[in-house]
Each structure stands twice: as structure tokens, then as C-alpha cells.
Amino acid sequence: MAKKTICTLFLLLAVVFVHQSNCLTQSQINYLKQKLNERYNQVGYSENNIGFEYSASDTFESDSKQDKQEEDTNEIQEDDDDDDDNDVHVINVDIRMPNVQPTHENEYFCHALEMPIDRSVFIIGYDPQAEMGTAHHMLLYGCSKPGSRNNTWNCGEMASSNDGPVCDEGSKILYAWAMDAPSLELPKDVGFEVGGDTGINQLVLQVHYGEIGDKIKEHFIDDSGITLKITDQPKRLSAAVYLLGSEGRVPGHSTVHMESACSYEHSQVLYPFAFRVHTHKLGKVVSAYRIRNQQWTEIGRQDPHKPEMFYPIEKNMTIKYGDILAARCTMVNDMDKTVFTGATSDDEMCNFYMMYYTSGTLPDIDNCFRGEKFHWKKYFKNIPSDASNLPKSKEE
Incomplete structure (x- = not known):
């Protein structure tokens, strides 16, 4: 005893x-x-280095390794007894x-x-x-x-x-x-x-x-x-940011769709929970989607001239192996000159930030950038008709 x-x-x-x-x-x-x-x-650190390089996959039509009929439900449950975040x-x-x-x-x-x-x-x-x-x-x-x-x-x-x-x-x-x-x-x-x-x-x-x-x-x-x-x-769930962006130019007196898309080639399932958009003066709408089995599901869509906060993604959704992440910036240039993407406020930018969490190792690829010759219509069907429309407010 x-x-x-x-x-x-x-x-x-x-x-x-x-x-x-x-x-x-x-x-x-x-x-x-x-x-x-x-x-x-x-x-004393004086090496002359270049900025980080953008990488992207050129593959778009990969077969999913996940169950194609699986619903977008968050399988990771919250722990109600977790009070770790106290003062x-x-x-x-x-x-x-x-x-x-x-x-x-x-x-x-x-x-x-x-x-x-x-x-x-x-x-x-x-x-x-x-x-x-x-x-x-x-x-x-x-x-x-x-x-x-x-x-x-x-x-x-x-x-x-x-x-x-x-x-x-x-x-x-x-x-x-x-x-x-x-x-x-x-x-x-x-x-x-x-x-x-x-x-x-x-x-x-x-x-x-x-x-x-x-x-x-x-x-x-x-x-x-x-x-x-x-x-x-x-923390049980690791957070990270995936960035989609486009580079190119917007000729004078034109409307241009700057678009990007990359296939997600990792076994780790991602759970998006917030998004942010960014352009300069010419941006009218920025939108992003998950494409699975040629079906488009909106991740987020916003006016880039609103406060550039991370807006919550209200729907439960997942990003799985073989899914395609796609983004569009709709640019409208009423000026006589062409505007190029660049670093100054007189140039343009086209960025969509997707904040997500996952329960395992973070993917080693965290961005997808495309040039001005890339266009959705060359690769995809069923493009949403409202991808360049401002989202309706909750009051409407």
C-alpha cells in the first residue's frame, strides 16, 4: 500500500x-x-543582396488526392477548456x-x-x-x-x-x-x-x-x-499567410484584369480564416477563389480603397491538394498614361493576402505571382460573372 x-x-x-x-x-x-x-x-553587414524571389507552380489541372465529395467542414475542434491566453x-x-x-x-x-x-x-x-x-x-x-x-x-x-x-x-x-x-x-x-x-x-x-x-x-x-x-x-494550430499577386501594366483609358492562379500541391489541409486586399489608385475590386473540380468558391472580395484590414472569411472552407488558388485585381485607368506595377504610390500593385491555419507543418510555398500575359480565360471555365463587382454590403 x-x-x-x-x-x-x-x-x-x-x-x-x-x-x-x-x-x-x-x-x-x-x-x-x-x-x-x-x-x-x-x-557592418554590407553585402549587396536582392529581394526575395517570387515562385509559383505552372501546373493547374492536378488530380486531387482528397475525397472530391468531401464537404468543406472544419474538422479541427476548439478546446473549450483552453485558457492559455490569460494575462x-x-x-x-x-x-x-x-x-x-x-x-x-x-x-x-x-x-x-x-x-x-x-x-x-x-x-x-x-x-x-x-x-x-x-x-x-x-x-x-x-x-x-x-x-x-x-x-x-x-x-x-x-x-x-x-x-x-x-x-x-x-x-x-x-x-x-x-x-x-x-x-x-x-x-x-x-x-x-x-x-x-x-x-x-x-x-x-x-x-x-x-x-x-x-x-x-x-x-x-x-x-x-x-x-x-x-x-x-x-498553439495547436499554426497560422501563416499565402500571397497571390500580379505584375504588369494598365494602359491609359482602359480596364485591365490583373490575374494569377497556382495549383496547391501540398498534403497539408489549409483553413482560411481572414483575407486582405491591396492595390494603389487604380484598383476597383480584388477577388480570390478556390477552384475545385472546375467549381469556383469565393475566398474573399473587397474594395481596395476601404480600410485594408484582414476581413474575416465567414464560410468554413478548406484548401486541399490539387485545389487551385486564383486572384484578380480589376484596374481602371482614366488617365492618358500607362501605369506599371512598382514600388511607388504612383505605380500599381495587385495583392490578395489569405491568412490561414493548419494543424501540421506549414507548406514551403507561400506565394503565387503571375505576369501581365497570364489570364484566367486561357486555363479555366465557369469564371464567376461577379469577380469584378464590388461586394454588396450587409445593409443592401
């Missing part, structure tokens, strides 16, 4: 020890907060421009924040600290190696003279913001895992300073950035 009691006590102690080993103590949390808020300000295990960490001073319009500045290397942590929310009169847009990247070891650097991917790219190695988009979009909180049990052995050793904030001529004359300094909501508690 005594031996049984001792064994029971030992098992209880083992369970307590395992639980504590998976949690940070308060002193560890304080240390983590201190380390994450230290600015990454080493100098004890969540900290707010700032990544903000350290008082930069742009000297001309359409500059891109980058600033890096080092992640802990002994263990991973999880980003579960984003609170933007910027206003559209200063920052045209902001992007947060995860990098295995930043594009520079300077405190800040010029990092416009398409600019003619850069100090370096956003990332020198391992670029992943984690968040995007523009036009006074509000905060974003991820669904329960979902997080962007960074640090540790994830390959995301640095977070890099990129801020595009657009048409700010009046502010430049006033010699203003800027600290735009993002407050990250971070927890040490592991």
Missing part, C-alpha cells in the same frame, strides 16, 4: 513538473519581454521604427527585432501603431536572416538603390496593414510561431512612406510600427 502511494505521488509530481516545463515563469516572461524589446542595432502568459511587444526621418517620398524603411533562440513563442494579435497620413502601408516579415544588420535600412524591393532587401534568407509575410486598418486578433488556439527552431530568427518591419512631401518639409521623425500580442503557450 505504501509503495502504491509513493508511486502515485511520484506520478503527480512528474505531471506537475512537465506542466511547469512547458510554461515560462514570471521572471522568464519579464526577461523575454526585455529581450524582445531590445533594438537590433549591430552594424500571465501574454505580453505586448513593440516593433516600431526608431525615430526614422524620411528625406523623400516613397521611401521604404526596414527595422529588425531579434527573436529568442532557446524556444519559440507565438504571435496571437497585432495592434498597428500608425496612421495613413504618414505610412502608406506596413508589412511584417519573418526572416531567418535580415537584409541588413543596420538599425534601419532602405529596403524597397523594387527601388533602384537599396541598403539591402527585407530578408537575406527565409522571407515569410506575417502581417500587413494600410489605410488605418484596426487591430487583428487571431482565433482561439491559433498563432504565428516564431523564434526557436522555426527558422524565423528575426521579425522585420517594413514601412512604406508614400506621399509625405509636406511632412518632409517639416523634418518630421516617425515611430510607426506594431504592438505584437505574444504568448509562450504552444
Whole structure:
């Protein structure tokens, strides 16, 4: 009887020890907060590198390895007893421009924040600290190696003279913001895992300073950035962003469909839960779809001149092996000149960001870009007739 009691006590102690080993103590949390808020300000990294390259699959008609008749239901159930995201295990960490001073319009500045290397942590929310009169847009990247070891650097991917790219190695988009979009909180049990052995050793904030001529004359300094909501508690579901985009030109007095599409060739099932669109002045509508068995299901459709927040995807849907992801930006140019895609606010962009989660390893391909000669009608049937129409508001 005594031996049984001792064994029971030992098992209880083992369970307590395992639980504590998976949690940070308060002193560890304080240390983590201190380390994450230290600015990454080493100098001397001078290699001349190019920005990250876009890759895309050229295959469109792959047979699905999943049951073609399976319904789009989310098979991953929430744990109602999960209270990991309490205040004890969540900290707010700032990544903000350290008082930069742009000297001309359409500059891109980058600033890096080092992640802990002994263990991973999880980003579960984003609170933007910027206003559209200063920052045209902001992007947060995860990098295995930043594009520079300077405190800040010029990092416009398409600019003619850069100090370096956003990332020198391992670029992943984690968040995007523009036009006074509000905060974003991820669904329960979902997080962007960074640090540790994830390959995301640095977070890099990129801020595009657009048409700010009046502010430049006033010699203003800027600290735009993002407050990250971070927890040490592991998340069952890993979040990531898949980017669809197009490059090309919009001739004067024309309407152009900039389109992209790629086949999803991974066994891991994706669950989209939010989307964001981005163009410059000529964009009228941005839409994206999942194509399965020649049937189109809308992922999201939005006016790019509305606040560029991540809008929730209200329908339950999945992305599976063999599905095709397709996006369109409808551009209308009433001017006499041709407008090309590029980095400045006078150029154009065509981007659709799909935020998703999955229960396993993240896919190694996270973007799909196409050029101006790519068009849906060359490859697909049943193209939705409303793909270039503004979505109806809930009040209509």
C-alpha cells in the first residue's frame, strides 16, 4: 500500500513538473519581454543582396488526392477548456521604427527585432501603431536572416538603390496593414510561431512612406510600427499567410484584369480564416477563389480603397491538394498614361493576402505571382460573372 502511494505521488509530481516545463515563469516572461524589446542595432553587414524571389507552380489541372465529395467542414475542434491566453502568459511587444526621418517620398524603411533562440513563442494579435497620413502601408516579415544588420535600412524591393532587401534568407509575410486598418486578433488556439527552431530568427518591419512631401518639409521623425500580442503557450494550430499577386501594366483609358492562379500541391489541409486586399489608385475590386473540380468558391472580395484590414472569411472552407488558388485585381485607368506595377504610390500593385491555419507543418510555398500575359480565360471555365463587382454590403 505504501509503495502504491509513493508511486502515485511520484506520478503527480512528474505531471506537475512537465506542466511547469512547458510554461515560462514570471521572471522568464519579464526577461523575454526585455529581450524582445531590445533594438537590433549591430552594424557592418554590407553585402549587396536582392529581394526575395517570387515562385509559383505552372501546373493547374492536378488530380486531387482528397475525397472530391468531401464537404468543406472544419474538422479541427476548439478546446473549450483552453485558457492559455490569460494575462500571465501574454505580453505586448513593440516593433516600431526608431525615430526614422524620411528625406523623400516613397521611401521604404526596414527595422529588425531579434527573436529568442532557446524556444519559440507565438504571435496571437497585432495592434498597428500608425496612421495613413504618414505610412502608406506596413508589412511584417519573418526572416531567418535580415537584409541588413543596420538599425534601419532602405529596403524597397523594387527601388533602384537599396541598403539591402527585407530578408537575406527565409522571407515569410506575417502581417500587413494600410489605410488605418484596426487591430487583428487571431482565433482561439491559433498563432504565428516564431523564434526557436522555426527558422524565423528575426521579425522585420517594413514601412512604406508614400506621399509625405509636406511632412518632409517639416523634418518630421516617425515611430510607426506594431504592438505584437505574444504568448509562450504552444498553439495547436499554426497560422501563416499565402500571397497571390500580379505584375504588369494598365494602359491609359482602359480596364485591365490583373490575374494569377497556382495549383496547391501540398498534403497539408489549409483553413482560411481572414483575407486582405491591396492595390494603389487604380484598383476597383480584388477577388480570390478556390477552384475545385472546375467549381469556383469565393475566398474573399473587397474594395481596395476601404480600410485594408484582414476581413474575416465567414464560410468554413478548406484548401486541399490539387485545389487551385486564383486572384484578380480589376484596374481602371482614366488617365492618358500607362501605369506599371512598382514600388511607388504612383505605380500599381495587385495583392490578395489569405491568412490561414493548419494543424501540421506549414507548406514551403507561400506565394503565387503571375505576369501581365497570364489570364484566367486561357486555363479555366465557369469564371464567376461577379469577380469584378464590388461586394454588396450587409445593409443592401
